[in-house]
Amino acid sequence: MLREERRAAEEAITLIRPATSRLVDPDIRDEFGLETLDMNMGPQHPAMHGLLRLILELDGETIVRCDPVMGYLHRCQEKIAENRTYPAVIPLTDRLDYFANMHNEHGYCLAVEDLLGVEIPPRAEYIRVLMCELMRIASHLPSIGFLLLELGAFTPILYAFRERERIQNFFEAVTGARMMFHYIRIGGVKADLPPDIPEKIWEYVEGLEKRIKPDFIDLIEGNEIFIERTRGISRLTQEEAIELGLTGPPLRCTGVAFDVRRDYPYSVYPELDFEVVTDTAGDVEASYRVRIKEVYESIKIIRQCLEKMPEGEVMGDVGRRVRPPEGEGFGRVEGPRGEFAVHVVSDGSDTPYRVHYRDPSFVNMQLLQEKMPGHYLPDIMPIMGLVDPVSGGWDK
Amino acid sequence: MALEYLEQEPWRFLISSATVIFLVLNIAAVLTLAERKVSAYIQLRYGPNRVGPRGLLQPAADVVKLFIKENVSPGRADRWVFLAAPIAMFLPAAAVWLVIPFGPGMVVADLNIGLVYFFAITSIGALGVIMAGYGSRSNFSLLGALRGAGQMISYEVPLILSLLGVAMLTGSLSMVDIVEYQAGGFWNWIIWPQLPMFLAFFVSGLAEVKRIPFDLPEGESEIVGGFMIEYSGMTWALIQASEFASMAVMSAVASTLFLGGWQPPLPFLDLGVFNWLWLGIKTTLLIFVFQWIRWTLPRLRMDQLMDLGWKILVPVTILWLFVTAGAMLVI
Numbered sequence: 001m002l003r004e005e006r007r008a009a010e011e012a013i014t015l016i017r018p019a020t021s022r023l024v025d026p027d028i029r030d031e032f033g034l035e036t037l038d039m040n041m042g043p044q045h046p047a048m049h050g051l052l053r054l055i056l057e058l059d060g061e062t063i064v065r066c067d068p069v070m071g072y073l074h075r076c077q078e079k080i081a082e083n084r085t086y087p088a089v090i091p092l093t094d095r096l097d098y099f100a101n102m103h104n105e106h107g108y109c110l111a112v113e114d115l116l117g118v119e120i121p122p123r124a125e126y127i128r129v130l131m132c133e134l135m136r137i138a139s140h141l142p143s144i145g146f147l148l149l150e151l152g153a154f155t156p157i158l159y160a161f162r163e164r165e166r167i168q169n170f171f172e173a174v175t176g177a178r179m180m181f182h183y184i185r186i187g188g189v190k191a192d193l194p195p196d197i198p199e200k201i202w203e204y205v206e207g208l209e210k211r212i213k214p215d216f217i218d219l220i221e222g223n224e225i226f227i228e229r230t231r232g233i234s235r236l237t238q239e240e241a242i243e244l245g246l247t248g249p250p251l252r253c254t255g256v257a258f259d260v261r262r263d264y265p266y267s268v269y270p271e272l273d274f275e276v277v278t279d280t281a282g283d284v285e286a287s288y289r290v291r292i293k294e295v296y297e298s299i300k301i302i303r304q305c306l307e308k309m310p311e312g313e314v315m316g317d318v319g320r321r322v323r324p325p326e327g328e329g330f331g332r333v334e335g336p337r338g339e340f341a342v343h344v345v346s347d348g349s350d351t352p353y354r355v356h357y358r359d360p361s362f363v364n365m366q367l368l369q370e371k372m373p374g375h376y377l378p379d380i381m382p383i384m385g386l387v388d389p390v391s392g393g394w395d396k
Numbered sequence: 397m398a399l400e401y402l403e404q405e406p407w408r409f410l411i412s413s414a415t416v417i418f419l420v421l422n423i424a425a426v427l428t429l430a431e432r433k434v435s436a437y438i439q440l441r442y443g444p445n446r447v448g449p450r451g452l453l454q455p456a457a458d459v460v461k462l463f464i465k466e467n468v469s470p471g472r473a474d475r476w477v478f479l480a481a482p483i484a485m486f487l488p489a490a491a492v493w494l495v496i497p498f499g500p501g502m503v504v505a506d507l508n509i510g511l512v513y514f515f516a517i518t519s520i521g522a523l524g525v526i527m528a529g530y531g532s533r534s535n536f537s538l539l540g541a542l543r544g545a546g547q548m549i550s551y552e553v554p555l556i557l558s559l560l561g562v563a564m565l566t567g568s569l570s571m572v573d574i575v576e577y578q579a580g581g582f583w584n585w586i587i588w589p590q591l592p593m594f595l596a597f598f599v600s601g602l603a604e605v606k607r608i609p610f611d612l613p614e615g616e617s618e619i620v621g622g623f624m625i626e627y628s629g630m631t632w633a634l635i636q637a638s639e640f641a642s643m644a645v646m647s648a649v650a651s652t653l654f655l656g657g658w659q660p661p662l663p664f665l666d667l668g669v670f671n672w673l674w675l676g677i678k679t680t681l682l683i684f685v686f687q688w689i690r691w692t693l694p695r696l697r698m699d700q701l702m703d704l705g706w707k708i709l710v711p712v713t714i715l716w717l718f719v720t721a722g723a724m725l726v727i
Binding site: 037038039041045046047058061148149150151152153154155158159162223225226228229376377378379380381 | 535692694696
């Protein structure tokens with residue numbers, strides 16, 4: 001291509017994407033014949049979170065431009081939901097963010113219950129919160145492990161997965177499945193807890209609280225290389241984080257105390273005592289600290305749930321056939337990665353007219369395009385660890 | 397007698413070289429199993445335990461599998477450079493063994509410039525990395541090769557500087573003389589007067605053999621294997637073998653120069669002909685430290701790696717050279 005044509009084409013691109021920047025001055029580049037290196041990372045990349053493709057433009061090892069391309073795991077979740085009855089959508093939500101299945105089910109059920117106006121038995125509410133908080137631990141610890149894994153330390157992920165494995169054993173005992181639960185139903189939960197499970201969860205949580213410090217905090221926070229690699233990487237200000245629409249740990253690590261559980265309370269969260277963890281630095285290290293502290297908060301919530309859980313029914317008065325009146329329902333929950341919201345529109349029939357999921361993985365991913373330029377190539381991985389997207393979530 | 401033949405020159409050289417090559421290949425194979433076992437125990441796993449008793453035959457199974465695999469070279473690759481690179485990486489790792497004394501009189505070539513030979517041969521390893529990355533004609537391997545070149549050339553400097561103290565103390569560049577100097581017990585080992593140099597040598601050795609936290613040329617989480625991304629089958633196995641062999645070489649050189657080589661730690665533990673066992677024990681311990689670090693620490697970034705090399709290791713080694721020189725003048 002002729003030089004002028006190429007410049008024109010580049011300028012046109014720059015107009016579309018004002019956020020991207022070029023480190024090499026185009027004049028210098030053309031005069032000396034310097035080229036930036038275009039590189040594709042993914043979708044088949046062993047260290048990428050799921051099926052994400054990053055189109056990178058590199059100047060040496062510095063990232064000049066980063067375009068995330070999604071859609072490699074798109075399964076038309078929202079369209080399929082339009083053709084299935086209301087209860088039959090719940091198992092599909094399990095397949096969204098597969099590290100936060102309980103939260104997805106909870107969010108969808110909240111939206112449909114909003115349509116129906118049904119009363120949920122208190123025991124079911126407590127079981128829901130209990131399960132969601134276990135799920136949060138089972139998501140936060142592996143996400144810390146993945147961050148370390150991508151920094152090159154292979155071992156922490158196995159310690160994290162040991163904890164996740166034990167929590168999955170509880171899920172298996174309670175719901176019958178290890179990942180795709182289909183447990184939270186419209187109007188309650190599928191079944192009551194098995195009689196010995198509350199005690200076992202209590203014991204496990206006691207042990208976990210003791211293990212976090214030696215197994216995670218002491219090994220990670222004291223490590224000079226970890227601090228070097230994560231401190232100051234992708235430093236976000238509060239304004240930027242809000243403008244980008246971030247939620248969850250990436251938002252809270254900048255100091256914005258936004259948590260759906262507290263600010264838009266649902267279920268029995270108003271009755272529970274917990275803190276919204278924030279940090280001020282807004283970098284990768286801060287997001288790690290937020291996550292590890294949230295594990296402690298989740299443990300606190302789990303204890304309260306087990307203590308306060310009343311006896312009684314676990315399923316509300318919802319018929320076999322769910323047929324909500326015409327209207328719109330909305331449910332939002334605080335997932336491990338941020339706010340998960342579901343919008344359900346009903347036309348009065350058996351199937352939803354429209355279902356929309358707002359998944360935190362998808363929204364938080366905007367950070368990549370904004371924050372990657374200017375960082376080095378190896379910094380991609382810590383930044384992905386800050387966002388911690390799950391490909392089932394962003395592609396739906 | 398047959399043993400007299402061993403003393404005569406062509407036979408002695410041929411037999412001892414063959415022994416060393418055999419040793420290197422076997423060390424590489426055993427280390428693959430050791431690496432997997434060590435990593436498994438660090439990670440609360442069992443590791444390979446199916447092939448043979450306690451998984452001891454796993455290396456054999458791996459080698460058979462790799463031989464059977466097809467040797468793919470990318471269509472765009474520079475075929476000769478691509479295929480020569482693993483050899484260029486493996487030979488230096490094997491060649492250093494020629495100057496390492498395994499026991500009294502047990503050395504293939506007692507070069508009077510053994511240290512210089514070691515520097516020269518290890519530098520060739522960088523060439524192999526560049527050839528592999530450049531010959532593959534892939535963006536990922538090109539980045540890996542550039543990183544590898546930068547890293548290995550930068551860390552040559554502290555590596556060489558850290559061994560100058562040894563040469564100053566012993567007044568010789570011959571490995572045999574250096575080991576003789578450390579005779580008499582562990583208090584005579586050079587590690588004690590040269591402790592900062594030993595640490596600097598160990599760190600730059602880590603970088604030289606491209607192990608975590610300095611495995612940037614591989615950088616498995618961003619450039620997925622770097623310079624070796626396009627290799628498969630036996631060529632890949634050769635690269636792996638060269639990495640393990642060079643790890644063993646670094647450990648053997650470190651134990652020869654700083655930990656007394658084959659000299660027993662206490663005089664009455666002298667095993668005579670079997671003194672090579674001491675070298676084996678010291679080398680194994682150092683290799684374990686290499687692996688322990690590998691499975692514990694994250695990876696550094698390129699700029700931080702350069703900072704560590706040029707701003708910390710080089711000044712520290714130069715400073716300790718002056719300290720050594722001053723101490724030698726005074727004492």
